[in-house]
Amino acid sequence: MRSVEPTSPVQSLGKNPGIAALILSSLAGGDKHGYALVKDVEAFADVHIAPGTLYEALARLESQNFIEALESDDRRRPYRLTAMGAAALTDHLASQQRVVSTGLRRLKAGWSDSVGWSVA
Secondary structure (H helix, E strand, O other): OOOOOOOOHHHOOOOOHHHHHHHHHHHHOOOEOHHHHHHHHHHHHOOOOOHHHHHHHHHHHHHOOOEEEOOOOOOOOOEEEOHHHHHHHHHHHHHHHHHHHHHHHHHHHHHHHHHOOOOO
């Protein structure tokens, strides 16, 4: 059984793991600056990340060594996923996949019948 409290930095995406997972998933596709991250997340997840939320999460992820800021010749600062960030994202997504699988299986097994709709 997994503990609610992380036992290592790799197991924790911080206080808002959903936003962190979206950012890390975006960076898994390549280096991006803030605006490009927002647009990519909107495209693949249909979620808008507000600028304040984005930059707070980027700072936290950088302090955890999950991402690194890259040099830039203009005001836009690109970020790159680190090996530690890739490991944290892999752990998080595997955990979420178990939650999704369990939830869908349980809904399909009985709850959906009681309310008249079905789960695919």
